[in-house]
Amino acid sequence: MSDPSAKPAPSLKKKNPLLKYTLQGQAAKLEEMAIEQKPLLGSFCLTGQGTVLCAPPNAGKTLITLAMLIEAIETGRIAGSDVFYVDADDTTQGVADKVRVLDEYGVHVVAEGYQGFKARLLTSAIEEMIREGTANGKLLILDTFKKFTQPMSKSETSGFTEVIRRFVLAGGTLLSLAHTNKHTDANGKNVFAGVSDIIDDLDCAYVIDVQDGRDGKRIAQLTNKKRRGNVPDKVAYAYSPEPELSYIARLTSVHETDGYDGGADDVLDYKTQDNEILQALALSIHHGGERGKMEIVRSIADHDKVSKRRVLKLLEKYVGEDPDKHFWQYVVRARGLHVFELIRPIDDLTDMLSSPGGPDESQNSVFSFQGDPR
Known part of the structure; x- marks a missing residue:
């Protein structure tokens, strides 16, 4: 009868191919690398996660994202120098507006066609951040998802979301803006445009539906479709869509609301000098x-x-x-x-x-x- 306390022969351990991947004894290092999942952009995007925000064109997804980014910087949730806003779906004026606003906060704007950047270079840049240890504490905002991969291609999407997953595991946070389908669901609500892997492989997903509020305000309601963490089922933001506004004025108009009224600028005291x-x-x-x-x-x-x-x-x-x-x-x-x-x-x-x-x-x-x- 064999001795149950006897250790297995070393040769048997060497034959197990999974041993080279074991995390045994790495608890302290993993705890040091772990990112506490807490609200970063509003209440819908947590640190240490990959989040996708889906909306139809001109629904305000970029506006809301950048307004919440500025709030996060101003309140000390993140340093502007740790943020990279990758703008690959914009006009020249749109890029100029965003650079002018975000320069004040030290945010890095990377845009398609400028400084030699192309959307196809993003994946290798993220890979380098992971490899060189510079992903930790960084926030990447991708605008929009379809510019960096083909959302209708399962193989391409899976490869890209796998890179995002490793970026998050390396201590980064990622928010990707994406489009909804041209056709709504049976209830008239917007649905995500792309293969299910995008939502399946990321930590959190919201879809935006837009309605008109009071006094010309526009209400964007974010409805959660996937979560790994403490995020709300729904959150709504109001903003002014007036075309003559400067971009900073439109950003300033963004505020969280209950989804029914126009919010902060509805009742004004014009007697104040x-x-x-x-x-x-x-x-x-x-x-x-x-x-x-x-x-x-x-x-x-x-x-x-x-x-x-x-x-x-x-x-x-x-x-x-x-x-x-x-x-x-x-x-x-x-x-x-x-x-x-x-x-x-x-x-x-x-x-x-x-x-x-x-x-x-x-x-x-x-x-x-x-x-x-x-």
Whole structure:
């Protein structure tokens, strides 16, 4: 009878081909590499996951994504320098708009046809990030999925999602924007366009349906189709679709809503004078530390019950380096974040803005505002 305590012969261990892949004894290293899954972009995209956001054209998927990205940077969830927005489905003006906005936050924009980049080069770049250990802590936003693989091809899609999976396992986070099918389901809801492997192989998937809200707002409702983690079943965002808006103004209009009303800019106090808003802006910049543009705008608009567009207009009007014309300037802080800094003493500014005459006559025009700035 054999001794049950006896160890198997070494030769038997060597014959097991799986031994070279075992993680035995690697717990400490794995724990060090593990990424805590917590909200990164809004509540729908978690760190350490691969997420796909599907919507029909012009539904606001890019707008919502970038608005939530800026919020994440401003609130310290991620550094702008750790984000790569890969724009492979845009016009030249669209690329320029996004670079102008995202430069303020230190975000890297990589675009098709610029600096020698082609969409087909992305997979090898991700492979290099994994191999060189530079994927950890990075966020990749792909716009849109179909530019990097063929979503209707099972073999191509499986190969690409396998690379995404290894990128996530290496400590990265990925959000891919994708299109829905031209045909809706039996309930009139949008459905994902592509083979099921895309949703099956990623951690989380949302589909966007759009409806009109009050006062011309557009409501984008995100409905969850796949999850591995604590994300909501549904979340809705409202934004202004007005074509004459600047891109930063449209980004500023994005806010989470209950899906029924237009939200933050519906009820506005037009009796609030511009100099009151400017005082609030000056105090916010003076006391606020490293706060980005959109964070300041949201805070003042919410506190003073005025439109974010109006606050943004005043904030941008008085930014510059000439103390005779401007109140604050842009400065670059750590992580590449652009923040505001007063160029006049706070006491001088508040005294001027609170005096009956307000600022000098060369600046009076902006203070005469009485109506809806829209």
